[in-house]
Structure formats: C-alpha cells, structure tokens
Amino acid sequence: MAPHPFDQISDEEVRITVKLIKDAYPNDKPVFAQIDRLDPAKNLMVPYLEAERQGIAPPLIPRRAYAYFYIDQEFHKALINLTFKHIICDERLPEGVIGPLIPDQVEEIEQLSVNHPVCKAEIEKLCLPDNIHVVCDPWIYGTDDPNEKRLLIQCYMYLANKNHTESNHYSLPLKFSPVFDGLTKEFVRMDYLPSGADEFVINDTTVWDEFPLVEYHPDLNGVTKLREVKPLIISQPEGVSFTVDNHKITWQDWEFYVVPNAREGAVIYDIHFKGRSIIYRLSLSEMTVPYGDPRAPFHRKQAFDLGDCGFGVNGNVLNLGCECLGVIKYMDNRAVTADGDVKIIPNTVCLHEQDAGILYKHVNYRTGNSVVARRREFVVQIIATVANYEYAVQYIFDQVGEIKISVRATGILSTMPIDRDVDVNYGTLVGPRVMAAYHQHLLSFRIDPALDGHNNTVVYDDVLKMPENTKLNPYNVGFYTERKYVEKAGHIDQSPFTNRAYKIINENVINPTSKKPVGYKIVMPARQMIMASPDSYNTKRAKFATEQIWVTKYKEDRIYAAGEFTNQSQNDTGLAVWANGEDDVRNTDNIVWCTLGFTHIPKPEDFPVMPVEMHEIGITPFGFFEKNPALDLPQANNAFNKSQLYEENRKNAKSVSSANCCKKASL
DSSP: OOOOTTSOOOHHHHHHHHHHHHHHOTTSOOEEEEEEEEOOOHHHHHHHHHHHHTTOOOOOOOOEEEEEEEETTEEEEEEEETTTTEEEEEEEOOTTOBOOOOHHHHHHHHHHHHHSHHHHHHHHHTOOOTTEEEEEEEEEOOOOOTTOOSOEEEEEEEEEETTOTTOOGGGSBOSEEEEEETTTOOEEEEEEOOOSSSSOOOOSOOOOOOOOOOOOSTTTSOOOSOOOOOOOOOOOTTOOSEEEETTEEEETTEEEEEEEETTTEEEEEEEEETTEEEEEEEEEEEEEEEBOOOSTTGGGOEEEIIIIIOTTTTBOOOOBTTTBOSSOEEEEEEEEOTTSOEEEEEEEEEEEEEEEEEEEEEEOTTTOOEEEEEEEEEEEEEEEEETTEEEEEEEEEOTTSOEEEEEEEEEOOOEEEOOTTOOOSSEEEEETTEEEEOEEEEEEEEEEEOTTSSOBEEEEEEEEEOOSSOSSOTTSOOEEEEEEEOOBSEEEOOOGGGTOEEEEEEEEEEOTTTSSEEEEEEEOOOOOOOOSOTTSHHHHTOGGGGOSEEEEEOOTTOOOTTOSOOBTOSSOOSHHHHOOSOSBOTTBSEEEEEEEEEEEOOOGGGSSSEEEEEEEEEEEESSSSSSOTTTTSOOOOHHHHOOOOHHHHHHHHHHHHHHHHHHHHHO
16 A cells, blocks of 8 residues: 555655665765655645545655765755655755764764863863763854854763763863864864853863762662652543544544654644644744853854754653653654664654643533533644753644644753852853853744635734723723734734734635634744844844744745754755745745744753743634534533542542552461
C-alpha cells in the first residue's frame, strides 16, 4: 500500500535518498546533516484531501525528500523524488550558508576540546584533584564577523565530579573557551572569558580554587529525606476516546494528522472540528534564544534551536508515568547519521487525554438544579533537549473547538564564571562563583489557517471608550469595539491597553447568529520582544522576534520564520523578506505567525534544575459556531468520573495498609 502524502519519511525512503546521493558522488564521501520528507504541494494536497473525504480514490502525489549534506567543505541541498527514485535537483549552496549541526561531528569536537594539545595545556594549569574532570558544552557559534564563512563551534568548558556521570557541570564554569572548525576539526583559537563586572579578561588559566558543585541528581543533591507522595493513577477502564490510524487522529469530533519530523518536532495537518476545516498546517517554526550578557564572547550566544540543530532530532525518549499520565500512544522520530545510516529516536511524540476541570456549569438559583460538563483535552506533546535546556511543546485540543499551544521551559541554566564578591545587573548569581545571564526565549508558531476554506482574513479589534457626554452615552460608561483589517503583508502592533484582539476570519462565510464572518481568535497576552538593538546581528537574524503577530501571503516554500538556514546566518531570510508591506493578504491564502516570547531573569530557585515556566497561545473559536458546540457532551457525575470523599479514601487506605501488614506477618 502506498504511503499517504502526509506520512513521515520511512527508513526505506531515507536509504533511497542516501543511495541516490552517494551514487551521484562516487569519488567523494558525502557527510549528511539532515534528511526528511518534503511537504506535498498544497495545490495538489487540497484536492487530494477533498477526494478522501468524499470517498473517491485520490490522485497520486509523488513523495519528495530534501537532503542537506557536505561534499568536502561544500554545503549542498538536494531534492529527491522518492516515488520514482531520482534526484530532482542538487544545489551547491553559496559560501557562508551553513547547515544544521551534525551530532557526530559535535561529539568529535567535544572530545577535541579536552584532548587537543592546546586544550590539554590549559587543563593541566588547573591542577585538578583526581575526582574532578573537565566537561565541554559545544555551542552554536552565533555571528559577529561578516567575513567569517566557516562552520565554527565554540566550546564552553566546565568542571564536574568524575565519579558520577550526572554531575552538574554547569555549576563550575571555567574561564577558557576553545573554538574549532566544525568540518575540518581544526583548532581556530582560544577565547578567554571575562569573569568580572566588565569586559576585562585575563588571557591565562590559573590553578583551580576549589568550591562546591551545586548538584541536582538525587544521588548527589544532598537531599536525605523525600516527601511522601501517594500514587495518583489516571485510569481509563473502558478504553480511550481517541483512535490512531497511522498518523491520522480522531477524537471528540476532531480529525487531524500528527507527523513527527526532524526540524519542527511534529507538524499537525488538516485540522477539522465537527466536519469543518480550521487549520491546514500548524507547527513550531523557529525558536531563538539570545543572551543579554554584553561581554565578548558571550555576545555570540544566540541559538536557533530548530534551524541550527533540529527540534525533532533532539527529541526526548518519553517514558510511561513520567512526561504524560494515563493511556499513552507514542510516535517515533528519525534522524540520519553523518554516514547516512538511519537512527530511530523512539517515543518522541506522545498522545493522550487529560482532564482539565469544568468546561461549563450553571446553577439555576430558583430550583437549585445545575448543569455541568467536565473539560477533557487531547494532548500532542514533544520535548526536546538542546544542550542545557528542555522545551516541552504541547498542542492541546478541547471539546469546545479550541486549540491551545503550551510551552514549558525547564532544564538547566547556561552559566558563566563570576569572580568572588562580584555582582552584575545583567545576570543572577545562582551558586558559588557561577552566574546565569539574562536571556530570552522567542518561539515562532506558524499557522496556515483554513477557516471554512483557504481564503481567510486577519483583523484586530480594539475596545475603546465611547465619546463622553453624548445622547447615547450621557453617563459616560459606554465602550465599543473597532475593527481594522490587515490588507498587506506585515505585522500588527501590540496594544494591551485597548485590549487588542487578533482574529482570523472568513469574510465569505457569515455566522447565522452573529450576522458576522466566522472566525477564530488568537489569544496572546502582550509580551516583551527581542531586547537587542535593531542594528545587532541578534535582531537582524531574527526579525520574527521583533513583533508578536505577522501576516504573510502563502507561498509553498515559506515554512521557517527566520529562513531555511540559520546557523551563523547574518540576516533573516524569512519574515524579514516575506512581511514586505506589498503582498495582498486580505481574503486570500495567507499565513499567520505568532511570536511567543518570554524574557528570563534567572532566580536562585531556577538552579541547579529549573522548575517549568509555562507560556501559552490560544486559538479559540470566536463566532465560528452558532452556539456552544459542547452541548452534546454528557453531564458530569460521579458514576462516570469515579471520585471519592477524603474520609472514605483515608479509611480504605488504612484498610489496605493493615491487610498488607497482616500478609507480610503471615509470610
């Protein structure tokens, strides 16, 4: 049976791609950076999906893949026709265009950072005790030199307990930092790090002045008594309410496809609710993490976690009872090694249901009778670890037609050395002589809307005071909404004090109840955007991070907010180009880009491991339905939800405990 056009790339398709490229270069050894399925063309896919819904045999859509690879030091991108097994095109990219980091090569650099003669000489100067060793964090190099064309990797060096693999090296940062060529493995130079309040640097390494590690692992963190936490079991004795057919999910009147991939982690396609189209494609498009420490070389700390590395290829292997509770369906992801072998990353996407409190309730105070339905949600989750940080991205569907995007940041702060008794106003002391710099997390989510069709319009509504002392408003209490339409590609300014609301509408479909176009609202509290100067490389490379909402005209290759290649980029080739103020975006096929931003001022409680910080975007119906679409839910009752009184639970628990004691005594 032929794969569906949305199906993720298979092992066999990766092997086909690798073989075609190797055959094209018989005298060279291609080094592979990334291989994945290319989206089917939308103009072909829309009629394909319509044929499926009508039960008609859909037309053949050839499956395609892209491949990033190096021939010596030349970076290539190839497109592959997987159905007919041939190379569509193979482009040698211009000098200075650099692809995502190759994990195999990063591991080699990690070893070089402690074994290269220059690095070993610095380590020897530390005179370390036998129980302490040096650990390297290879870092994205960022950008600060327009003439630099090489793939460079900056190594930040730390100390850790040699006797335990999970020792927290981030609590003992060192003051030297080797830089290597990521392709040739050539040593480029040694950077020495500032450790005072200003930019002053001592270009040498001295004997380590021992101070304690701040540990997080249970074996090392010094906690001798754990809190008592009783089991909390999520049970679904009659089975789940969702079905999974390969990549297609159906749940509570929702239908959509969940497809893991290398760069975005997972993409959700063809989202329908109650038989009506909502979104064609939804994904995390890009994320940048710029740091606010102005001192060199920390000024280069700006990661693009998707474009520089890949969210899917850095996906966590999720486990039952840990990241998700209840009945879980997992999906795997795939990566390619430098040699072209397939690497399966199991359980990187989890699917499950969860309870989320009441969905609606009303008590008729005259009769005392109530109606109440509980809110259940379906969650699509992927968690990626990019060096020190973890990001948990959840796409949450509810029973009233809302999609919520939830981002939880956790993991460990990226730290810098700081001298004794020094304090700075651009970072927080989180341990003995360890500082965590202020930084930002700026994520761009791409929404390809399809509200009852693919010709949609973006508007924004402000809530304004009515003119005072008029016949209509003599008591000066009135207020109203004013709507503006986005006509040209660009952004919408934030305006929290007018309660500005961003909406996607379909001007061609009128709601019979409201007599207005059907729509969905993008719920985003106003947030601080990127703090770096407009003239800085940080901002020039991440134009998407300067505004909260963008609207651009749909085109096939406009997928990634900062452009396709971000590693050591010098300019944003995504929204900086597409949001041009010229393209017509009203009542047409358009894309909405949402920048979810949070400025992280670290606190001591964030170390040695950070409790999650959560931020959300809501995509919620606003005049899309004629009335509450959840009236068809069964009413909540205890026979169904199986709750228990505290007193009864305590009594039963004591009985079980007593019975267990008797059983042990009889043995």
